[in-house]
Amino acid sequence: VNGIEIYSMKIDSKVTSRFAHNVITSRAVNRGNVSKEVFFDVELPKTAFITNFSMTIDGVTYPGTIKEKEAAKKQYEKAVSRGQTAGLVKASGRKTEKFTVSVNIKAASKVTFELTYEELLKRQFGKYEMFIKVKPKQLVKDFEIEVDIFEPQGLAELEAEGTFITNELQNTIKKTFSGKKGHISFKPTLDQQRTCANCSQSVLDGDFTVRYDVKRTTPDNLQIVNGYFVHFFAPTNLPKLSKNIIFVLDTSGSMSGREIEQTKEALLKILDDIKEDDFFNFILFDSDISIWKETLIKATPENLDEARKFVRQISAQGMTNLHGGLMRGIDILNAAHEENLVPKRSASIIIMLTDGQPNVGVSNTHEIEKAVKKAIDGRYTLYNLGFGSGVDYGFLERMALENKGLARRIYPDSDAALQLQGFYDEVSNPMLIDVELNYPENEISDLTTNSFKHFYDGSEIVVAGRFVDSNQNHLSVDVRGEGANDALLYTTQQGAEETAQAFQEQQYIFGEYIERLWAYLTIEQLLEKRITATGEEKENLTAQALALSLMYKFVTPLTSMVVTKPEEDNNEEGIADKPTEGINIFTIPGMCVAYAKSFLIVKLISSNPSPLYHTYASQPTWYTSVDGDPHFIISVPQKKDAICFNINENPGMILNLINDPVTGITVNGELIGDKRVNSDAKIQNSYFGKLGIANKHLDVKLTVTPETITIQNGDEKTGFTWLDSVTLQQAGLTLIINRKKTLVLSMGSGASFVVVLHQVWKKHPLHQDFLGLYTLKSDKLSEQTHGLLGQFFKPIDFTILEVHPGSDPKKPDATMIIKNNELTVTRGWQKDYRRDPKHGVDVPCWFVHDNGAGLIDGVHTDYIVSSLF
Numbered sequence: 001v002n003g004i005e006i007y008s009m010k011i012d013s014k015v016t017s018r019f020a021h022n023v024i025t026s027r028a029v030n031r032g033n034v035s036k037e038v039f040f041d042v043e044l045p046k047t048a049f050i051t052n053f054s055m056t057i058d059g060v061t062y063p064g065t066i067k068e069k070e071a072a073k074k075q076y077e078k079a080v081s082r083g084q085t086a087g088l089v090k091a092s093g094r095k096t097e098k099f100t101v102s103v104n105i106k107a108a109s110k111v112t113f114e115l116t117y118e119e120l121l122k123r124q125f126g127k128y129e130m131f132i133k134v135k136p137k138q139l140v141k142d143f144e145i146e147v148d149i150f151e152p153q154g155l156a157e158l159e160a161e162g163t164f165i166t167n168e169l170q171n172t173i174k175k176t177f178s179g180k181k182g183h184i185s186f187k188p189t190l191d192q193q194r195t196c197a198n199c200s201q202s203v204l205d206g207d208f209t210v211r212y213d214v215k216r217t218t219p220d221n222l223q224i225v226n227g228y229f230v231h232f233f234a235p236t237n238l239p240k241l242s243k244n245i246i247f248v249l250d251t252s253g254s255m256s257g258r259e260i261e262q263t264k265e266a267l268l269k270i271l272d273d274i275k276e277d278d279f280f281n282f283i284l285f286d287s288d289i290s291i292w293k294e295t296l297i298k299a300t301p302e303n304l305d306e307a308r309k310f311v312r313q314i315s316a317q318g319m320t321n322l323h324g325g326l327m328r329g330i331d332i333l334n335a336a337h338e339e340n341l342v343p344k345r346s347a348s349i350i351i352m353l354t355d356g357q358p359n360v361g362v363s364n365t366h367e368i369e370k371a372v373k374k375a376i377d378g379r380y381t382l383y384n385l386g387f388g389s390g391v392d393y394g395f396l397e398r399m400a401l402e403n404k405g406l407a408r409r410i411y412p413d414s415d416a417a418l419q420l421q422g423f424y425d426e427v428s429n430p431m432l433i434d435v436e437l438n439y440p441e442n443e444i445s446d447l448t449t450n451s452f453k454h455f456y457d458g459s460e461i462v463v464a465g466r467f468v469d470s471n472q473n474h475l476s477v478d479v480r481g482e483g484a485n486d487a488l489l490y491t492t493q494q495g496a497e498e499t500a501q502a503f504q505e506q507q508y509i510f511g512e513y514i515e516r517l518w519a520y521l522t523i524e525q526l527l528e529k530r531i532t533a534t535g536e537e538k539e540n541l542t543a544q545a546l547a548l549s550l551m552y553k554f555v556t557p558l559t560s561m562v563v564t565k566p567e568e569d570n571n572e573e574g575i576a577d578k579p580t581e582g583i584n585i586f587t588i589p590g591m592c593v594a595y596a597k598s599f600l601i602v603k604l605i606s607s608n609p610s611p612l613y614h615t616y617a618s619q620p621t622w623y624t625s626v627d628g629d630p631h632f633i634i635s636v637p638q639k640k641d642a643i644c645f646n647i648n649e650n651p652g653m654i655l656n657l658i659n660d661p662v663t664g665i666t667v668n669g670e671l672i673g674d675k676r677v678n679s680d681a682k683i684q685n686s687y688f689g690k691l692g693i694a695n696k697h698l699d700v701k702l703t704v705t706p707e708t709i710t711i712q713n714g715d716e717k718t719g720f721t722w723l724d725s726v727t728l729q730q731a732g733l734t735l736i737i738n739r740k741k742t743l744v745l746s747m748g749s750g751a752s753f754v755v756v757l758h759q760v761w762k763k764h765p766l767h768q769d770f771l772g773l774y775t776l777k778s779d780k781l782s783e784q785t786h787g788l789l790g791q792f793f794k795p796i797d798f799t800i801l802e803v804h805p806g807s808d809p810k811k812p813d814a815t816m817i818i819k820n821n822e823l824t825v826t827r828g829w830q831k832d833y834r835r836d837p838k839h840g841v842d843v844p845c846w847f848v849h850d851n852g853a854g855l856i857d858g859v860h861t862d863y864i865v866s867s868l869f
Contacts, residue, residue, distance in 0.1 A: 003032030008142040011132055013210075015149045017223060017230060018121045018462070019517040020130055022048070026113045033107045040113035041100035043093065043133035048119035049520065049554035050089075050099065050561060050576060056112040057105055057566055064561040064576065066553045068546060072560035072575055089555075089576045094411055096133055097579050103565050118554075120520055123213075123234065123460035124426060127157075132208040134162065139193050139202050147210050149182035152223060153232075154215040158182045163206035168192060177212075184210055222477065222494035225514040227470030229494075231437060231477060234460040238431040239484040242277035242346045244296055244336060246329040249314070250354035250387075252286040253650050254866050256316035259355055259387055259412065266420035267311045273428060274299045279342050281332055282310065285325025286318035287360050296336040319652050322354055323362035323371065330375040337379070345484055347430035347454050348380040353410070353420070354396070355387035355866045359652065365395040373402045381405045381453050385423060388412040390654070390867020398532050404453040412866060429457035432488060435481035437463050443472060448521045455481065464518035519552040527557060631830050632852070633845060634792045642845035643798065643818075644830045645852035647788065647860050651686055656863045657773065658790035662782035664696030665751070667789070668868050669773065674766045687770035691755060692868030695747050698732050701869055702745060704755050706769035709743060711735065722757055752776040788856065788863045800846065803827075816846060821854040 008027040013020055022044075030036045044050070053064035089099050105111050121128040132145060149155065158177040165173070169192055174185045186208065195201040214221075219235035249263065267282075274280060279296040283289065292310050297303050329350050336342045362368055376382060382403035384396035387410045397407035410419050432455040439447060447465040455461060467475075479490040526545035533541055542558065549556040561576040634643045647655065651673035658667040672689030693702040701712040709720045713730070720726055726737040736744040740759070746752035756772040775789065785793050798818040806813035806826050816825045826847045831840030851860040 003030060003036050004038050005029050005031050006136060006138055006140050009136050009140045009144075010142075011134075011145045013130065013132070013145075013147040015121065015130065015147065015151075016513045017151060017517070018123075018128055018232070019118065019513050019520070020121055021118050021513070022116065022132075024113075024115045027110065028105075028113075029110045030105050030107055035104050035106050037102050037104050038111055039100065039102045040115075041098055042115060043096040043098050043135070044115075044117050045095055045119060045131055046097055046579075047122075048117040049523075049556055049578070050115065050117045051553050051555070052114070052116035053099075053101070053561060053563060053576065054114050055101070055103060055563075055565075056114075057103065058109050060566065062564055062566060064563040066550065066555060066559050066561045068550065069558055069560045069577065072562050089579060094409075095131060099576060101563060118516060118520060120462070120517060120524075124458060126458040127211040127213050130210045132210075134164065134204050134206060134208050136202055136204055139190055139200060141190060143188060143193065143204070145184070145186040145208060147182075147184040149177070149184075149210075149212060151180055151182075151212075151214045153217075153221050154180050155182045156213045156215045158184070158210075158212040160184045160186070160208070160210045162186070162208040164203055166203065169203070182212060218492070219490060220477075220479070220492055222475060222492060223514060224467075224473055224475060224494060226512060227467050227472070228464065228512075228514045228518050229467070229475055230462065230464045230514050230517055232460055232462055233435075233437060233455075233479060235431070235455075235488070238457075238488075240275070240457070241430045241433065241484045242275070242279070242343055243428070243430055244279040244333065244342045244346055244348040245274075246281050246283060246296070246333055246350045248283045248285065248325045248329045248350060248352040250286075250320060250322065250325070250356065251284045251314060251316045251318075252320040252356060253317050253652050254320075254356050254390065254654060254864070255387070257861065257864065259416070259866060260314065260316040262416040263353060263387075263420065264311050264314055265417040266424070268308060269417070269421050270424050270428075271304050271307055271311070273424070274304065276300060277343075279336065279346075280307070281329075282307070283325050283329045283332070284314065285321045285328075286316070287321060288318070289321060289324045289328050291328060291332070294332075296332060296341055317650065319360040320354065320356045320358050321361040322352075322358040323368045324360075326350070326352060326368070326372055327375060330372070330380070333380055334375070345433075345482060347433050349427060349430075349454075350376075350380055350382045350405075351385065351424070351427075352382065353385045353387060354391060355412075356390050356652075357392050357395075365392060369395070369399050369402065372399055376403045378404070381427075383408070383423070383427065385410050385420065387416070388866040389869055394531075401528060402532050426459075427454075427456055430454045431457050432481035432483055435461060435479070437461070438478045438480075439463075439465060439475065443468055443475070446518075446522065448518070449525050462521065464514070464521050466515075466518060516552060519548050520554070523548050523552075523554060523556055632788060633830050633843060634796065636796060636798065639798070642830075642843060643796075643816075643825075643848060643855065644828075644843075644845040645848040645855060647686075647851050649686060649860070649864070651689075654865050654868060656787045656865045658775070658781070658785060658787040660781045660785040660790065662784055663780075664694075664698075665747070665781065666692075666694045666696075666869070667753070667773065667787070668692045668865055669771075670868060672768060672770065675764075675768055676766065685767075687758075687768075688773065689768070689770055690868065691771055691773060693745065693753060694869050695733075698747060700733060700747075702735075703868065704743060704771060706757060706759070706771060709737060746776075751780045786857070788852075788860070791857055798846075800825075814846065816848070818855060823848055823854045825849070 006026060006028045010025045011022065013022045024042050026040055028038050030038070055062050089097055099115060101113070103111060121130055136143065149158070155177045158175060160173050160175055169188060172186055172188045172192060176183050193202050193204055195203050216234065216236055220231060220233040222229060222231050247267065251260065276299055278299045280299055281296050282292040292307065333348055333350070358365065358368060362371070380403070382400050382405040384400040384405070384407040386393050386396050386407060393407065393409065400407040408423055410416055433453065435452045435455050437450045444465045445468050448463055450463050452461055474495045476491060476493040479492065481488045523545050526541050530538055530541040530545065545556065546558045549559045555561050555576055555578050557578045563576065632645050632647070636642060649671055651671050654668050654670045656668050658665060669688040670690040671686040673686050689705065691704045694700065699714045703710045707721060711718050720737055722740050724737050725739045726735065728735040732747055734746045741757060743755040744752065754774045754776065758770045758772065760767045760769055781790065781793060798816050801815045801817065803812050803814040812827050814825055814827065816823045828845065828847045829842040830845050831842060848855045853859065
């Protein structure tokens, strides 16, 4: 591609006792006659830690060095100031993050990239899974995946598959396993890689997955090597425990549409899987809390039928009283245990699903965390599922971890129902509760977590530790847990002879693998504990995790790898960081002004100020604006006229105003209402109370409310208030705050936006402060721009026929022909607040009724989105 030939790509994985050590080596040559930039990009699992990277150009190796993040950042910032930088790792996809590095190489020169990463494979549904992303982007003469697995317990099964494997390619996957060893290789020839006989495109694009399980003659396996041990515990053939499961579901307005339908689809499938010995209930929260039954109900066929009817009629509206929903669920579980409604030996689980942030009842997330932790008091497991990117993922994760559970993202795609169901399947078969693995205290230091609330069928408990005496080679462990019928008590012993015997095949073992497994697990758990810790405890956990990350050379959220490039690249430096879950990045090109009173003025076609706007002839042309009570104005200059429409939606709803896939700019606005319902009004007022402007390519997100302005660049946040006067310039972006009046944002060569602040009298009985949005230079956005506002950046025309008296003598009606539709419209006035945010200027326009029906593409609810970004 472009004169660069990747002539070799090898992915070499060695797995010993579930711990995978992966090396990706890519070799390229510049076939051109001038210097070219060569890219190396790979996607690796989010659960993995990078441990090494190097590039070798014409025999000279440039290694990556792993440093404390702060130190790396200083080195990096110095390089940034000299214009020599490259960020190397970005989150991409659901399960992966992308590592990218590029380097200039001379004509006929060769470069070798080598990346090493490690991870502990987790057992799920009875199998360990290793996932390799394959995407060479061109035909590669020597392409190979090689996986060697060594398991002291012996392999029970081994399989490999690729999402891109065609019938022709099926035979190129070679698989053998016997005893303790397994081997998989995939080595397609050039012709086998082609999408068709003479094509130059590669068919290799997708996931290559290896799954295996080990033989289990005993419930556990203990291995001791060089002063470290690892203990795997996964008993089989236990009777299943019954479970008590409460589903706490967000049914606020933002869940409406596809999200609530997918949730219902998943719940109906889950109801098919619930076992008759289980107990369950549903709690729904929006502005209010509603419950299916007052208590937990046994899953009899009759009750399940009734539950299906209940699920089918669930609908979404209102705000988000998350605290009320969760507390009600916990109360019902507490009562069921106190009144012995559920079996003593049973597992109690709460699964909470939300797509937003609490905004009714108790909405302070720290208060909610405290209340939930106190109410659960260690008795139940809480799993939090965050639907889409509008959730406060950090809050959901902290709350779940404090209550022995975990948080999981549900991606708002067509398979969201399957994702929900898949999560339920993971926790649907508890076999043991309150599992503890006890080791002799005086013999072991630095033990990983050794007590677990639940053990689920098909999973595995892993504990690792370091011996006080590094020469010790024997260990005995007591395991206890509560099963369906009785307590499980179990003692296991291991001497080093057995382990040594298992590891005679030394060529299969890489380095100090048990020690590295222990370090990986310890760091992972320290980082997890750090999420919920504060103050001195957090500092200690950070210090321990950092020391281990540096010692074992893992790129974790506390360390970075600095990659220095050769002199031809001005010794440019790149930095590889570990992305963290819950930080999404978008970008904003152009500049936009948004008004919290959702009124949109869109000026189209000509950038010459028309007579309609002669008042502002000295000003730049404002192409679009939103102001007032979702009032959208579309100016049609060649007609010296304008069209306007309202969107009547509930407070809390988020509308997509502008979305340009090419420049990466999106603008969304969240509605607020009056302080109380106005009983005289048929339709309640709504305004824009929050705007989110994002530019995906610049990694920038701007959140504007009537109080604050927050700019997030990558992981860095900067906050201002409307009392500030600010001019901020950074790569491709200018932000100007005119104290208490307007905010002007411009990006690169893109559009500019202006946000106008409307402040009302603080003691006004009805109205609250709101925002307006205007867009400048919308011609800088692409043809593909859409959204309630963005669709009108393209020229629009209309014809008015038969003006006749309407219901209001001052406002005549007419028939408008637009987009081949015949609409009844009314002549009226809308306010334009650009020059005078207090009083506004009246603009004459033709008003389109029914939320813009017939004027906007589709219906207005198509523009409701689940989150600001």
